[in-house]
Amino acid sequence: MPHLFSPYTLKGVTLRNRIAMSPMTMYNSVDGRMDDYHVMYLGARAAGGFGLVFPEQVAITADGRTTTSCAGIWDDSQIESHSRVTAMIKRMGGVPAIQLGHTGRKGSEIPPHIQTNAQGTWKALPPDHPDGWLCVAPSAIPYGGDHTFEVHALTLEEIKALHRSYADAARRAAEAGYQWVQLHFAHGYLASSFFSPLANHRTDEYGGSLRNRARFLLDAMDAVREVWPEDLPLTMRLGADDMHPDGIALDESIEAIGWMKEHGLDLADVSLGVNTDDMVGEAPWGIPGLFVERAARVGREIGIPVSCSWNLGNPAVADSAIREGKIDIAMLGRPALTNPHWPLYAARELGHEDPFSMLPADWGWWLRHLVGDEDSIGLPPARRAGDSAH
Numbered sequence: 001m002p003h004l005f006s007p008y009t010l011k012g013v014t015l016r017n018r019i020a021m022s023p024m025t026m027y028n029s030v031d032g033r034m035d036d037y038h039v040m041y042l043g044a045r046a047a048g049g050f051g052l053v054f055p056e057q058v059a060i061t062a063d064g065r066t067t068t069s070c071a072g073i074w075d076d077s078q079i080e081s082h083s084r085v086t087a088m089i090k091r092m093g094g095v096p097a098i099q100l101g102h103t104g105r106k107g108s109e110i111p112p113h114i115q116t117n118a119q120g121t122w123k124a125l126p127p128d129h130p131d132g133w134l135c136v137a138p139s140a141i142p143y144g145g146d147h148t149f150e151v152h153a154l155t156l157e158e159i160k161a162l163h164r165s166y167a168d169a170a171r172r173a174a175e176a177g178y179q180w181v182q183l184h185f186a187h188g189y190l191a192s193s194f195f196s197p198l199a200n201h202r203t204d205e206y207g208g209s210l211r212n213r214a215r216f217l218l219d220a221m222d223a224v225r226e227v228w229p230e231d232l233p234l235t236m237r238l239g240a241d242d243m244h245p246d247g248i249a250l251d252e253s254i255e256a257i258g259w260m261k262e263h264g265l266d267l268a269d270v271s272l273g274v275n276t277d278d279m280v281g282e283a284p285w286g287i288p289g290l291f292v293e294r295a296a297r298v299g300r301e302i303g304i305p306v307s308c309s310w311n312l313g314n315p316a317v318a319d320s321a322i323r324e325g326k327i328d329i330a331m332l333g334r335p336a337l338t339n340p341h342w343p344l345y346a347a348r349e350l351g352h353e354d355p356f357s358m359l360p361a362d363w364g365w366w367l368r369h370l371v372g373d374e375d376s377i378g379l380p381p382a383r384r385a386g387d388s389a390h
């Protein structure tokens, strides 16, 4: 029976375990490039045992970033900076993955830790600000909340050009050494906003029916499939539920994921729409394994490998979701920030027979062989036979 630490093979790629570091925007790039910061931070997570390591949403065009400090891969000159990251992740035993995306009407922001407004949320910058730009969208409807500035409704020509940008970005990603691609179709960014009736009011072939609203996503997949190596996984993260009566519902997402499978999708990561701040009632943020049941339904009904994030940081929750066959991979966001050695921590918590096997071989050797107090190695005391499960 597979568990959190079982290897996982998809296409020609084998992960050493089912633990992935979920993409997280880091606001540490200059001109979209990766640098020592990313080599350090992502290499540390690979050294800590994460099987699959994503940097952040990487922009397919300059105006597809969240802020001017975000990463991109819209130009060949950026490839080498990504290669340094992929080389370090591989050296530490991980598989380097890339999330390709375009922020659409949620771009042109200032990094949240630099300036927040009175509500404690971050602000969009106006198009005429030196670090801002005119955001693009399916329809000329601003996101709302902090994003009230005018947005530009994409023309059919511009949509075509964006699909070429997806393909160019994927070609560069393969050249840079990434072995797994995830298209970002979630969280209210451009593709997600095409998919959602909350943002997409178009009347051409990219709007209206579910099939039309899925067309932008399917065209992006087709464009990437053309250039992305056949033996490497092509995956996507879908905004599968807007949690709003007029937004995307899971049933529609399941239908669309079925179409994506026909277009060559290898794995679906099931996440939120976030096409509005106005979600129904209180979004249930506090529930452990918040998206596990939704992902399990996608897997069951479409017959495709699935993953999800959201509240899987308790090792027992992540492990049981895999043991029960509900998800194939556990994606961890915040736990990867707080604990680069989360896989080691989880292995000790879950009573793995050799937790130090999560770490590089030389560290593992010393940790197994250096004599000392077990409870003084910098981790919570390990569970011992007879302890009750957490």
Ligand SMILES: Cc1cc2nc3c(=O)[nH]c(=O)nc-3n(C[C@H](O)[C@H](O)[C@H](O)COP(=O)(O)O)c2cc1C
Binding pocket: 022, 023, 024, 025, 026, 056, 057, 099, 184, 186, 187, 237, 309, 310, 311, 312, 313, 331, 332, 333, 334, 335
């Ligand atoms: C700092 C930060 C940045 C994030 N940036 C991205 C991103 O670039 N792309 C994405 O799909 N999700 C992003 N997310 C969401 C995470 O990938 C993940 O889905 C979310 O944190 C829920 O997982 P968790 O409960 O393990 O934190 C971000 C989350 C955090 C905390």
